[in-house]
Amino acid sequence: VTQPKASAIDALPALLDRYQVEVALTTGQPAASDAYIALFDAWAAQQTQVVPVTAGYRVAVDDGVTLEVLHPQLAPPSEAEPEDVGMVLRLSYGDTSFLITPDLSPEAEQALAEAGWYTGSTVLELPSRGSDRASSAEFLQAVQPQAAVVSLGAGSRQNLPAPEVVSWLDERAIPLYRTDHDGTVEIVTDGRTLWIYRER
Numbered sequence: 001v002t003q004p005k006a007s008a009i010d011a012l013p014a015l016l017d018r019y020q021v022e023v024a025l026t027t028g029q030p031a032a033s034d035a036y037i038a039l040f041d042a043w044a045a046q047q048t049q050v051v052p053v054t055a056g057y058r059v060a061v062d063d064g065v066t067l068e069v070l071h072p073q074l075a076p077p078s079e080a081e082p083e084d085v086g087m088v089l090r091l092s093y094g095d096t097s098f099l100i101t102p103d104l105s106p107e108a109e110q111a112l113a114e115a116g117w118y119t120g121s122t123v124l125e126l127p128s129r130g131s132d133r134a135s136s137a138e139f140l141q142a143v144q145p146q147a148a149v150v151s152l153g154a155g156s157r158q159n160l161p162a163p164e165v166v167s168w169l170d171e172r173a174i175p176l177y178r179t180d181h182d183g184t185v186e187i188v189t190d191g192r193t194l195w196i197y198r199e200r
Contacts, residue, residue: 001039002087002102004031013042021048025059025069027087028052029076053087055115064191066092070117071108083128084108090121094191099143101127104134112139119143122194123187126150130161140168147196149187152180 001009001024024043030036043050057069068090076085086102099121109127112119124145128134129152148169150161161178169176175196177185183199 001026002089002100003027003082003085004029004033004036005082005103006033006035008082008102009039010035013038016042016046016048021046023049023051025051025053025057025087027054027072027076027085029080029082029085030078055117064093068092068117070119071112071115073111073115081105083134084111088112088119090117090119093189096123096189096191096194097121098123098125098187099145100125103128106133106136109134109136109139113142122146122189124148126161126165129158130165132162132164135162135165135168137168140165145174147175147177147187147194149177149185150179152178154180 001012003009004026021043040050052075053069054075055070055073059067069087070090071088072085083103083105084107086104086108088102088104088108089100091098091100097120099119101124104127119142121143122145124140124143124147126135126148127139130150152160161176166176177196177198179185185199186197188195188197
């Protein structure tokens with residue numbers, strides 16, 4: 001759970017109706033929202049182990065997948081803005097890697113850069129749905145993705161991803177996959193090669 005915001009967790013209790021989750025990773029930032037309470041109730045019903053994590057936490061599984069937490073650097077206080085302390089993850093398998101980002105503030109991107117964690121990744125999920133407030137040129141340059149993906153609702157009027165972000169990707173011939181145009185985007189890898197499938 002990258003952030004305790006309702007927009008990030010509303011769908012998770014329904015997901016738990018279908019899947020048994022043994023361990024859940026969170027930033028540890030509490031919230032008093034109905035969505036947050038419903039999620040913790042669902043975890044309690046499943047006896048899910050909830051683990052608060054910060055940068056440096058790693059999960060390595062038997063099939064060769066490694067999940068690294070790169071942000072937040074410290075356990076966030078309850079009053080922190082979720083965009084400042086959202087969980088950034090780097091998932092790697094063989095020679096391929098994915099940088100998974102929530103809504104991030106410029107301050108969060110700066111803190112991540114200053115912490116010195118390696119963010120280079122084959123695929124980047126654009127932070128903040130490609131807002132120019134989050135996806136700075138410095139951040140994108142540090143990641144140097146070969147492909148980018150963004151989750152957007154069809155017909156969104158937010159003008160996302162930002163033209164500046166799209167231009168940065170276009171200038172470097174980095175393909176952008178977006179759910180509002182492409183539908184479901186599936187990315188498959190054997191650790192060396194990527195196959196990207198679009199619904200439409």
